[in-house]
Amino acid sequence: MANMISDETIDYVGILAKLDLSGEQKEQAKKDMGRMLDYIDKLNELDTEGVEPMSHVFPVSNVFREDVVTNGDDRANTIQNAPKEKDGMFMVPRTVE
Amino acid sequence: MAKEYETVIGLEVHVELATKTKIFCGCSTAFGGAPNTHTCPVCTGMPGSLPVLNKQVVEYAIAVGLATNCSITQYCKFDRKNYFYPDNPQNYQISQLYLPICRNGGVEIETEEGKKQVGIHEIHMEEDAGKLIHDEWEDCSLVDYNRSGVPLIEIVSEPDMRSAEEVIAYLEKLRLIIQYLGASDCKLQEGSMRADVNLSVREKGAKEFGTRTEMKNLNSFKAIARAIEGERTRQIELLEEGKPVIQETRRWDDSKEYSYAMRSKEDAQDYRYFPDPDLVPVQISDEWLAEIRERQPEFRTEKMKRYKEEYGIPEYDIEIITNSKHLADLFEATVAICRQPKKVSNWLMVETMRLLKERDMEPEDIRFSPENLAKLIALTDSRAINSTVAKEVFEVMFDKDMDPEAYVEEKGLKTVNDEGALRKTVEEIVAANPQSVEDYHNGKQKAIGFLVGQTMKAMQGKADPAAVNKLLKEMLEG
Numbered sequence: 001m002a003n004m005i006s007d008e009t010i011d012y013v014g015i016l017a018k019l020d021l022s023g024e025q026k027e028q029a030k031k032d033m034g035r036m037l038d039y040i041d042k043l044n045e046l047d048t049e050g051v052e053p054m055s056h057v058f059p060v061s062n063v064f065r066e067d068v069v070t071n072g073d074d075r076a077n078t079i080q081n082a083p084k085e086k087d088g089m090f091m092v093p094r095t096v097e
Numbered sequence: 098m099a100k101e102y103e104t105v106i107g108l109e110v111h112v113e114l115a116t117k118t119k120i121f122c123g124c125s126t127a128f129g130g131a132p133n134t135h136t137c138p139v140c141t142g143m144p145g146s147l148p149v150l151n152k153q154v155v156e157y158a159i160a161v162g163l164a165t166n167c168s169i170t171q172y173c174k175f176d177r178k179n180y181f182y183p184d185n186p187q188n189y190q191i192s193q194l195y196l197p198i199c200r201n202g203g204v205e206i207e208t209e210e211g212k213k214q215v216g217i218h219e220i221h222m223e224e225d226a227g228k229l230i231h232d233e234w235e236d237c238s239l240v241d242y243n244r245s246g247v248p249l250i251e252i253v254s255e256p257d258m259r260s261a262e263e264v265i266a267y268l269e270k271l272r273l274i275i276q277y278l279g280a281s282d283c284k285l286q287e288g289s290m291r292a293d294v295n296l297s298v299r300e301k302g303a304k305e306f307g308t309r310t311e312m313k314n315l316n317s318f319k320a321i322a323r324a325i326e327g328e329r330t331r332q333i334e335l336l337e338e339g340k341p342v343i344q345e346t347r348r349w350d351d352s353k354e355y356s357y358a359m360r361s362k363e364d365a366q367d368y369r370y371f372p373d374p375d376l377v378p379v380q381i382s383d384e385w386l387a388e389i390r391e392r393q394p395e396f397r398t399e400k401m402k403r404y405k406e407e408y409g410i411p412e413y414d415i416e417i418i419t420n421s422k423h424l425a426d427l428f429e430a431t432v433a434i435c436r437q438p439k440k441v442s443n444w445l446m447v448e449t450m451r452l453l454k455e456r457d458m459e460p461e462d463i464r465f466s467p468e469n470l471a472k473l474i475a476l477t478d479s480r481a482i483n484s485t486v487a488k489e490v491f492e493v494m495f496d497k498d499m500d501p502e503a504y505v506e507e508k509g510l511k512t513v514n515d516e517g518a519l520r521k522t523v524e525e526i527v528a529a530n531p532q533s534v535e536d537y538h539n540g541k542q543k544a545i546g547f548l549v550g551q552t553m554k555a556m557q558g559k560a561d562p563a564a565v566n567k568l569l570k571e572m573l574e575g
Contacts (some may be wrong), residue, residue, distance in 0.1 A: 016367060019182055055174060055372030061380040067116050067153035070123030071137045078136040078242065081143070086232070088132040089239035092183040095229055 003037035005030040100337075101301040101509075102552040104329045105309075106294060107256035110271060112281045113225065113289040114157045120224050120248035120378075121191065124420055128287070132241035140224075140246030142187030148375055150175075154248040155198070155379060157280040158222050161250060162199030164274045164396065165217050167502050171381040173198045175222075194370040197221035198379075203255075204274070206299040214544030215267050217254030225249050230266050250280075256306065258297065261322040268292060268318065276422040277396055283463060285316050292321060297342070298332045307332070308342040312356055314349050324349040328356055356560055400425060401571045408438035414446050421460035424449075430467035435474050444470060446487060452495050465498040473501040479500050483561050486510050512561050519560060523568050528552045536575055 003024070010026050023027060075088060084091035119126055122139035138146035141402050162169050173196040177189040187213045199220035205523045206213055227245040252271060257266050269536050272283040272290060283290040297309035312328060327349070332342050338531055347356035395403070397419050424445060431441045453460060473494065477487045482505055490501050490510065513519060526548055527534060534543040545566070552565045 004308070016179075016369070023221075045423050056374065056377055058377070061378045062156070063149060063377050064152035065123065066121065067118050067151050069118050069125045071125070072133040074124075074137050075131070075133045077138075078133050078141050083356075086235065086237075086239055088134075089230070089241050090133075090183070091232075091235070093558045094231065094236055095183060095238045097319055 002041065003034040005033045005037075099182070100331050102298045102329075102336075103301050103303075104259055104325070105256050105297050105299060105306055105519070106258040106260075106269065106325065107309075108252075108254045108258070108264065108297065109293040109311075110226075110254075110268070111254040111293075112161075112252065112271075112275055112283060114154055114248040114250060115126070115279060115281050116151055116153045116157070116248055118151055118245035120151050120154050120222070121246055124246065126247050130243050131240075133243060136245070137245045140186075140226035141242050142185075143497050148191065148373075150376060151248060154222055156389055157248075157278070157422070158198045158220060158250050158276050159381065159386065160393065161252070161275060161280055162202065162220050163250075163390055163393060164278060165199070165202040165204050165220070165271075167199035167202030167217060167220060169381060169386060170196050170198050170200060170384075171386070172196065172378060173381070174378045175376045176370045177373050178368045180368060180369055182226070183238060184229050184245070186227065186242060186245060190224060190226065191373055191376070192223035193221035194368075195372070196391060204267065204270050204320040206263060208260075208262045208266050208272055208354075210262075211491075213257075213263065215263070216426050218253045218255050220252045222248050223249050223251060226268040255299075256309075261325040263317050264292075264294070264321060264325060268321070273397055273420065273422070276461075277394055279422075284459070284461070285318065288316065293327070294321065294325060296325060296328050296332070298329055298336065310342065310344065310356075311346045312349050313346060313359065315351075317351075320349065320351040323351065323354055324356065326356055331356070408432065408442075410438050410442045414442045417450070418442065418445060423463060424460040425466055427463060427470070431470045431474075434467060437474060437478075440472065440478075444491065447494070448491050452492065463495075465494050469494055469498060469501055475502060478503060480561055481505065481511050483512055483558070484514075487559055510559060513556060513559050519556070520565065522555050522560075523552055523565065523572060526555060527569070527572060534573060545573070 007026070007030075010021070010030050013029075013033075014021050014026075079085055079088065079090075082090040113126075118124060119135075119140055119272045122137050124135045124137050124140055127135065139148055159169055173193065175191050176194040178192045178194070179189045181188055197219040200218070200221070202217035203214050206215055225244050225247040227240050227242040228238055232239050233517060243505065254267065258267060268290075274289075275281050275283050281289055285291070290521075292315055294310050294312045294315060297307035297314065299305065299307040310328065310332070312324050315324055328347070335342050343358075347358045348359045400419050401415050404410065404419065405412065410418075413433070419425050428438075428441055428445060430437050435441065452458075452462070455487065473487060473491060476482050476490075477484065482490065486505075490504060493504065494500065494501055530548060533544045533547050537548075548569050549562060549565050550571070553560055553562060558567075
């Protein structure tokens with residue numbers, strides 16, 4: 001494996017992804033991520049000089065909606081997904097500002 | 098000798114666009130709906146839902162860009178900004194990092210120091226987040242996603258401002274341009290315009306910028322001015338004590354006039370932007386751009402020039418009236434009906450301004466219609482009501498936008514044009530006030546004023562003071 005993931009990197013990625021990983025899981029993740037990067041390295045073997053970065057596979061652009069209200073009150077459906085509900089709102093742990 | 102410091106300020110201004118629907122779905126953007134009633138799988142980030150871009154958002158963004166002298170990015174894309182917060186149900190915000198729709202613009206501002214150019218680094222389109230309400234009772238937070246997905250443009254300035262006055266002049270300028278375009282109502286109090294202030298200080302003459310902080314939660318021009326002063330002082334104090342300024346986001350508490358660090362250093366600020374694979378690129382053709390350019394409205398400078406030529410009202414009036422799109426529209430629509438620019442301007446400049454101030458309202462909050470103002474002017478022109486009554490009627494109309502003709506009729510406010518009735522009252526007043534009559538004959542011209550007042554009072558204000566004056570003179574001279 002050419003790409004070695006450091007402990008700092010895996011801790012940092014863990015924080016960003018809000019994942020609480022055990023020591024064992026960290027080691028496994030380090031191996032997996034290293035292998036993924038090895039795979040991506042393959043692309044570096046190609047000469048991409050002068051090639052525009054591509055963000056979409058299909059040659060499609062300008063897919064628009066007109067500014068017309070098409071949705072009605074969908075609260076019941078939306079609220080179904082709330083783990084906890086109060087007064088028609090999602091109840092979440094208190095956010096500190 | 099004490100060091101002299103210079104304040105360097107750049108702004109990030111978020112503006113909620115006046116579209117009927119959200120940026121990526123057909124949910125309503127109407128303000129004030131019951132919580133979560135304007136939501137769907139797209140704006141609540143349900144897996145598998147697909148965003149589709151609202152064309153009007155692109156058009157508004159281009160219009161604002163053109164009006165602020167930006168170059169338009171004719172091939173632009175959306176990116177995902179990743180972060181976790183309960184107001185952001187997708188766990189990413191759709192925004193534009195790599196190819197924002199507008200770049201390299203600027204506007205001219207004017208303060209007491211003179212005219213100055215403030216650069217605009219970029220304008221990008223993005224979606225708003227939901228609203229968090231803190232529930233003290235349950236010690237939890239409640240989320241309403243009605244605002245989630247409401248379209249925003251973020252206007253990022255260059256660090257070109259040096260004082261609170263310049264910041265406010267810049268914001269006023271943006272607000273006016275955007276209101277003229279009809280792209281937003283730009284109300285700071287209601288959050289349809291929000292400004293984050295990036296501020297640093299440096300010794301006068303220094304080339305390098307100091308470390309900056311970003312301040313949030315500024316919802317009035319006054320709060321912005323106080324926050325700038327407060328943060329400048331705080332940073333200078335740190336530097337004077339030899340301590341470093343830490344680059345961080347701070348939340349301004351206007352009641353305490355102090356800012357607090359919002360996020361701790363341990364919180365990673367790494368948004369891992371990447372192109373949104375669900376949204377295809379936007380290609381803005383020359384034709385589309387030309388169409389939008391063609392539709393641009395008359396902006397303030399042109400309007401001021403036209404008012405001077407077309408209406409011949411004083412420059413001061415023009416200045417005030419064109420300072421609000423709503424006021425300018427109201428003025429023009431009323432003049433179109435009654436063809437009396439000076440009278441319309443007077444009503445707007447004097448009584449309207451007085452009531453706005455008294456009621457702590459903005460010109461955008463005016464509710465009375467041009468038709469009703471024109472009717473009121475017609476009532477005074479025909480001397481159907483006198484100016485005192487007109488002011489009273491106007492005040493009711495200002496609050497309720499009722500038809501002044503019907504109101505005057507219903508309340509019996511019409512001037513008594515019955516010459517006989519008026520003469521009879523004047524005769525009574527003259528008879529009852531021999532002292533004033535004598536004073537008048539002894540050369541005290543002012544005495545007639547008292548008699549006019551007494552007559553008006555006896556007629557319950559419903560007489561034409563000029564007619565009363567004339568009649569009294571005739572009677573006293575005769």
